[in-house]
Amino acid sequence: MGEAPQGELLQGTLDMLILKALTRRTMHGYAIAEFIQQTSEDVLRVEEGALYPALHRLELRGLLASEWGLSENNRRAKYYQLTAAGRKQLASEAAYWNRMTAAIARVMQTT
Amino acid sequence: MATRRITTTWLRIKALLRRQKLDRDLEDELNFHLAMREAHYKAQGATAEGTDVRSAARRQFGNVSALKEACREMWTFASLETFWQDIRYGARLLRKNPGFTAIAVLTLALGIGPNTAVFSVVYNVILRPLPYPKQDRIAQIVRTYQDQLDSNRFTAMEFRFWQERREPFQFLAAQSPVGFNLAGVSRPERVRGLHVSAEYLAVLGVEPMLGRDFRADEDTVNGPRVAILSNGVWKRDFGKDSGVVGRSILLDDRPYTVIGVMPPAFQTTPPTDVWTTLAPVAETIASGSNLLVVGRLRSGETWQQARAYLSVAGAQYLQSFHRLRLPPGTDFTIYPLQQIISRPVAGELSTLQFAVGIVLLIACVNMANLLLARAGARSHETAVRMALGAGQVRLIRQLLTEGILLALLGAALGVLLARWGLVSLLALTPVDLPRAQQVSVDRWALAFTIGLALLTGILFSVAPALQASKADLNETLKQTSRRGTPGARRGWLRRALVVSEIALALVLLACAGLFLRTFTNLVFSDPGLNPKNLLTVEIWPTGSRYNSTQSIANFDHELVGKIEALPGVQAAAVVAAGLPLEFGGNNAMEVEGRPARQQIGADYREITRDYFRTLACPLREGRYFADSDRQGSQPVVIVNASFAQNYLPPGGVLGRHILIDGDTWREVVGVVGDVKSYLNAPAEPTVFIPAAQAPYETTRLFGGWFPMHVLVRTAVDPLSLAAEVERQVRAVDPELPIGRSNSMEQVLATSVAMQRFTMVLMTLFAGLALMLGAVGIYGVMGYEVAQRSHEMGIRMALGARPRDVWRLVVGEGIGLAAIAVAVGIIAALGVTRLMKSFLFGVGATDPLTYATVTILLVAVALLACYVPARRAMRVEPMIALRYE
Numbered sequence: 001m002g003e004a005p006q007g008e009l010l011q012g013t014l015d016m017l018i019l020k021a022l023t024r025r026t027m028h029g030y031a032i033a034e035f036i037q038q039t040s041e042d043v044l045r046v047e048e049g050a051l052y053p054a055l056h057r058l059e060l061r062g063l064l065a066s067e068w069g070l071s072e073n074n075r076r077a078k079y080y081q082l083t084a085a086g087r088k089q090l091a092s093e094a095a096y097w098n099r100m101t102a103a104i105a106r107v108m109q110t111t
Numbered sequence: 112m113a114t115r116r117i118t119t120t121w122l123r124i125k126a127l128l129r130r131q132k133l134d135r136d137l138e139d140e141l142n143f144h145l146a147m148r149e150a151h152y153k154a155q156g157a158t159a160e161g162t163d164v165r166s167a168a169r170r171q172f173g174n175v176s177a178l179k180e181a182c183r184e185m186w187t188f189a190s191l192e193t194f195w196q197d198i199r200y201g202a203r204l205l206r207k208n209p210g211f212t213a214i215a216v217l218t219l220a221l222g223i224g225p226n227t228a229v230f231s232v233v234y235n236v237i238l239r240p241l242p243y244p245k246q247d248r249i250a251q252i253v254r255t256y257q258d259q260l261d262s263n264r265f266t267a268m269e270f271r272f273w274q275e276r277r278e279p280f281q282f283l284a285a286q287s288p289v290g291f292n293l294a295g296v297s298r299p300e301r302v303r304g305l306h307v308s309a310e311y312l313a314v315l316g317v318e319p320m321l322g323r324d325f326r327a328d329e330d331t332v333n334g335p336r337v338a339i340l341s342n343g344v345w346k347r348d349f350g351k352d353s354g355v356v357g358r359s360i361l362l363d364d365r366p367y368t369v370i371g372v373m374p375p376a377f378q379t380t381p382p383t384d385v386w387t388t389l390a391p392v393a394e395t396i397a398s399g400s401n402l403l404v405v406g407r408l409r410s411g412e413t414w415q416q417a418r419a420y421l422s423v424a425g426a427q428y429l430q431s432f433h434r435l436r437l438p439p440g441t442d443f444t445i446y447p448l449q450q451i452i453s454r455p456v457a458g459e460l461s462t463l464q465f466a467v468g469i470v471l472l473i474a475c476v477n478m479a480n481l482l483l484a485r486a487g488a489r490s491h492e493t494a495v496r497m498a499l500g501a502g503q504v505r506l507i508r509q510l511l512t513e514g515i516l517l518a519l520l521g522a523a524l525g526v527l528l529a530r531w532g533l534v535s536l537l538a539l540t541p542v543d544l545p546r547a548q549q550v551s552v553d554r555w556a557l558a559f560t561i562g563l564a565l566l567t568g569i570l571f572s573v574a575p576a577l578q579a580s581k582a583d584l585n586e587t588l589k590q591t592s593r594r595g596t597p598g599a600r601r602g603w604l605r606r607a608l609v610v611s612e613i614a615l616a617l618v619l620l621a622c623a624g625l626f627l628r629t630f631t632n633l634v635f636s637d638p639g640l641n642p643k644n645l646l647t648v649e650i651w652p653t654g655s656r657y658n659s660t661q662s663i664a665n666f667d668h669e670l671v672g673k674i675e676a677l678p679g680v681q682a683a684a685v686v687a688a689g690l691p692l693e694f695g696g697n698n699a700m701e702v703e704g705r706p707a708r709q710q711i712g713a714d715y716r717e718i719t720r721d722y723f724r725t726l727a728c729p730l731r732e733g734r735y736f737a738d739s740d741r742q743g744s745q746p747v748v749i750v751n752a753s754f755a756q757n758y759l760p761p762g763g764v765l766g767r768h769i770l771i772d773g774d775t776w777r778e779v780v781g782v783v784g785d786v787k788s789y790l791n792a793p794a795e796p797t798v799f800i801p802a803a804q805a806p807y808e809t810t811r812l813f814g815g816w817f818p819m820h821v822l823v824r825t826a827v828d829p830l831s832l833a834a835e836v837e838r839q840v841r842a843v844d845p846e847l848p849i850g851r852s853n854s855m856e857q858v859l860a861t862s863v864a865m866q867r868f869t870m871v872l873m874t875l876f877a878g879l880a881l882m883l884g885a886v887g888i889y890g891v892m893g894y895e896v897a898q899r900s901h902e903m904g905i906r907m908a909l910g911a912r913p914r915d916v917w918r919l920v921v922g923e924g925i926g927l928a929a930i931a932v933a934v935g936i937i938a939a940l941g942v943t944r945l946m947k948s949f950l951f952g953v954g955a956t957d958p959l960t961y962a963t964v965t966i967l968l969v970a971v972a973l974l975a976c977y978v979p980a981r982r983a984m985r986v987e988p989m990i991a992l993r994y995e
Contacts, residue, residue: 030143052141060123
């Protein structure tokens with residue numbers, strides 16, 4: 001299969017994306033990676049080596065809560081969901097991100 | 112942010128408690144992801160390419176273990192984890208080397224235990240504040256001569272003098288010890304009593320728990336007989352009866368009313384069972400210098416002010432009591448009570464503390480050596496660790512943990528040893544060691560010694576680690592652990608340590624040897640009398656009933672007659688002004704033939720007829736006293752050999768005249784053998800006069816300072832007759848105060864009790880030091896041999912005989928020992944000089960002692976080298992060489 005251009009994700013950005021991915025529903029780690037990959041149209045590929053440390057870190061900080069459940073194919077899987085603190089964190093990071101990108105865009109649009 | 116950290120910590124704690132679950136969950140989570148990926152590839156039809164789905168998924172996944180580690184580590188307190196790991200590893204290492212561990216732990220324990228025990232005694236006897244409120248305000252009045260402490264004992268009259276000048280003191284009191292026969296209780300027994308003036312308990316600042324303190328109006332000559340009980344006696348003999356106040360008890364067959372009981376923690380020095388008033392014995396016991404005067408300083412009064420006041424009062428004292436003929440240069444001052452109490456034994460105890468401190472030092476040196484040797488043996492392992500990626504910090508932390516673990520084990524054993532050692536120590540102490548009853552294992556001593564042990568463990572674990580981490584990894588890795596000869600330079604620290612500890616051991620051995628010889632000299636020295644089967648009873652015949660020579664002589668005669676009539680008694684006598692083997696009275700006299708006005712001072716005793724026979728003291732010339740020597744007949748005197756030697760021309764002794772105290776010229780009718788006052792000093796020149804001829808004023812004067820003693824030569828155990836003899840005394844005079852009854856052997860033993868104590872302990876410590884030193888040599892030599900087995904193999908392959916190898920090893924050991932001995936002897940010479948005042952019959956540089964301990968030390972050193980040397984001899988050249 002053809003390789004779409006890969007983007008490198010900074011740790012902070014990955015955290016934000018994970019939080020965003022979980023706004024609607026709870027997901028396990030694999031699903032989160034899939035979600036990000038698909039929604040970004042294959043531009044962003046999350047490596048497991050980055051994903052799981054990020055997930056555990058977020059959980060340790062109290063931004064995510066976890067629960068064990070059964071997956072679609074009846075396997076034991078760990079599901080993550082946002083906590084109230086997580087939502088607040090997401091909101092502030094998203095606001096920051098938007099401000100940054102708007103500012104960068106303005107600079108880039110000058111001729 | 113803070114709340115975030117709290118959340119994190121809390122989650123980590125929860126994870127800590129469910130460690131296995133955490134691992135399993137991580138495993139499951141990652142496996143799940145792996146499985147999903149497999150399914151994904153399967154769905155995509157990767158199998159068409161023949162690749163194993165599983166491994167493809169795995170490859171995509173990356174390093175699972177590293178990932179798991181990374182995640183796992185987030186959930187743990189990282190530092191705690193590694194710390195716990197280090198501890199477990201260290202413990203395993205210690206278990207696998209039981210020999211090393213045992214020696215190291217034992218070494219530390221032998222350093223910590225005795226030290227803590229001795230320091231506990233030192234602390235309790237000398238350093239710990241007295242258990243009274245604001246005890247630093249309690250003082251004792253003392254007399255000094257040329258600024259040195261001269262005497263702290265006063266008569267009742269002198270106490271009254273001080274009471275009239277009590278400005279610096281809030282309370283002033285006096286005490287005098289005595290013994291009582293307690294009766295009228297569940298179990299009659301002999302108890303320790305203390306006569307105290309009314310303000311005594313106020314001086315100490317403690318009130319009775321039950322009942323009340325003495326009242327001023329009770330402390331009078333004809334006041335009511337009242338007593339306060341100690342808590343111990345109240346428990347033992349009164350069954351903690353809360354109605355004991357008001358009860359009547361019998362002390363020496365006289366009724367006393369109990370007015371109070373003291374609280375449990377309270378005790379005086381000397382320890383007492385019953386306190387009673389002082390005034391009733393003012394004319395008898397207290398007419399002698401038997402009172403200690405203590406006071407509590409007024410608040411706001413400084414010690415300086417009080418001392419200045421006393422000095423001024425002292426000048427008045429010298430005037431009022433000019434009859435005492437105290438020399439100019441006499442002054443009066445106050446000492447803190449705590450200091451006075453510990454003064455008699457401070458010197459010996461300090462010596463012992465010093466000695467046991469050396470043992471601790473040696474133990475630490477041994478520990479250091481052991482750890483250094485072990486670090487050297489593990490240099491290979493350390494290099495491997497570093498090659499595998501261990502950081503320097505991690506390495507040091509691990510070695511540190513091991514060192515601390517060892518130190519803690521040693522400390523634990525040391526504490527046990529300290530407890531046990533203290534019990535044994537107390538069993539050994541002289542009975543009159545002040546404040547020894549309250550001794551327990553002291554916290555500060557324990558903390559100090561454990562701290563020192565830990566410090567040694569840490570220092571000598573870390574130092575080699577630092578050294579190792581700087582070493583060239585390549586070089587170390589290329590060598591196997593047993594190969595290679597460490598350069599002479601590298602071993603210098605070890606050797607220096609061994610030399611220093613052997614030298615220290617030699618110092619202790621020399622001290623112990625000197626003390627041992629001192630003690631044996633004392634014990635085998637001839638006291639001049641036969642101490643076996645000799646009973647002594649202390650009596651105080653002073654006061655209105657004994658106010659003339661005749662009355663005293665009559666009393667003596669009647670008493671001796673009654674006692675000699677008892678079965679089992681061979682002879683009896685009464686002596687005034689001092690017991691043999693104790694400090695006694697001294698008088699001024701002139702000798703015929705020597706320049707007049709040239710007075711000499713000599714010991715003075717008033718005795719009854721059979722005194723010398725009772726003591727079994729031989730007659731050298733002339734005769735003993737007889738019944739014909741009494742008032743009105745020719746004044747006579749007997750002198751001892753020492754007096755005759757010093758002051759009378761040989762052959763011209765008998766018939767010479769001596770003037771004693773300006774009284775009357777007496778004719779010398781006999782010369783007797785010397786009887787010592789102190790075992791470690793030659794006998795004092797002494798004169799004896801018959802009690803019937805003694806001038807009353809002189810008797811009364813000395814009767815103020817010394818009790819009279821009844822001496823009884825028995826055919827059976829002397830103490831078995833004590834009660835009977837006392838009864839006879841009471842039969843002659845029921846009111847006569849009786850003091851202590853001892854056998855002369857007890858008196859003898861007491862006079863050397865402190866020397867025995869010091870000797871036993873010094874010997875013990877020297878033994879410990881020697882043993883530790885031997886272990887040190889053994890360890891170092893053993894290590895050297897192990898390190899150089901390769902070299903030994905080569906030597907033997909090249910033709911050296913086992914003998915030569917043996918000689919090589921032993922030669923090195925002897926070389927070290929020789930240096931150590933040289934250093935040690937120099938050090939010992941310096942140290943023993945300070946001990947001169949404790950020695951008897953042997954000089955501080957006694958060659959015999961030094962030679963003996965040196966030979967002992969060298970012999971032990973040889974022995975310690977023996978096993979490693981034999982091991983070196985047995986090295987198989989082929990095996991050693993093959994070991995690449």
